[in-house]
Amino acid sequence: MTEVYEYCRFRTPAHALRQQPAHWRRMFQDRAAGGGGHVYGVWASMVGLGLARDEGIAMTRWPDTEAANAAQPVADAHCHLLAATVRPDGPPPATFPGLSVFRWFEVAAEDWSAFCDLSAAAWPNMEANFEVQIHGFWRSLETSPPSSWTLLHTRYADFSVWEASRWWRQPADDAPVFSERLKVRNDVIRDTIAYPLIELG
Numbered sequence: 001m002t003e004v005y006e007y008c009r010f011r012t013p014a015h016a017l018r019q020q021p022a023h024w025r026r027m028f029q030d031r032a033a034g035g036g037g038h039v040y041g042v043w044a045s046m047v048g049l050g051l052a053r054d055e056g057i058a059m060t061r062w063p064d065t066e067a068a069n070a071a072q073p074v075a076d077a078h079c080h081l082l083a084a085t086v087r088p089d090g091p092p093p094a095t096f097p098g099l100s101v102f103r104w105f106e107v108a109a110e111d112w113s114a115f116c117d118l119s120a121a122a123w124p125n126m127e128a129n130f131e132v133q134i135h136g137f138w139r140s141l142e143t144s145p146p147s148s149w150t151l152l153h154t155r156y157a158d159f160s161v162w163e164a165s166r167w168w169r170q171p172a173d174d175a176p177v178f179s180e181r182l183k184v185r186n187d188v189i190r191d192t193i194a195y196p197l198i199e200l201g
Contacts, residue, residue, distance in 0.1 A: 005040065005084060005138055006068050007102075007151060008058045009051070010077035017044045017056050021200040028058045028074075035071050037062040040136075043100055043197035050195035057102060057197060059153075065141070082138035082151055086120045099156045103194040109145035111188040119152075122181035129178070130165045131157035147190075159196075 008028075017024060025042045032039050040059035045051035062068035068081055107115045116137070123134045136153035143149045156162045 002064060003084065004062050004065050004068050004141065005082045005136075006037075006058075006060045006062060006071075006079055007082055007138075008060070008074055008077050008079040010056055010058065010074050011052070012054050012056065012076075014054055017054055017200075024056060024058075025200045028060060031072050031074070032060050032062075035062065035067045037067060037071065041100075042200045043102075044200055046099075046196050046198055051197070056200070057195065059136075081141040083141055085116060085137050085139055085150075087134055087137045099158055099162060100197045100199055101152075101154050101156065101162065101194050102197065103152045103154070103192060105150045105152065105189055106191040107148055107150070107188050108190065109148045112139070112148045112150070115150070115185060115188050118181050118185040122178045122185070126165060126178040131161050132165055162196075 012024065021044065025039070028042055029039050031037075038061045040061050042056060042058045044056045045053055047053055051057070058074075060068075060071075062071070065081060105115070119137065126132055127134065133155040134152070135155060136151070138151045140149040140151070156165070
């Protein structure tokens, strides 16, 4: 039995996600509990930045693909199954203040191992020099070669930390290893998109 993660991008009625955050988190918790799953986290759009104002993202850990597929469908949502890779490497993170960024990467399937190795090698240096935590690095179970898609979940203290930690800003004085490895990694990335979010407590 192999654990899988479910990424669920969902919509709510106007203003409902901000006005009733506990309701939406509880909805996903109840859904997960019915099939042996556990909610990894639920996040809200930063007022329409990246996602629409009334969109959110929920991540759920399931014991296997069968349990995930048997879960009650979420209305007005797109869900995607993923396999954990080098992270998460422990229990789900506690709810935290700050900025969560979910970033999707497309790379050629033949380049995925190199992409993964470069990412994992860069993170310790990045985390040591910035107020950043890499929480998850999942590979899509719904994409077939020659392409592959990967989802990265990173926590930043705030937007200023996100900006300061960009490799293309060349923060070499603080993080030369991180900067150089992500620069090399960029050469194998075909496409990428990121969504900044706030976690619902």
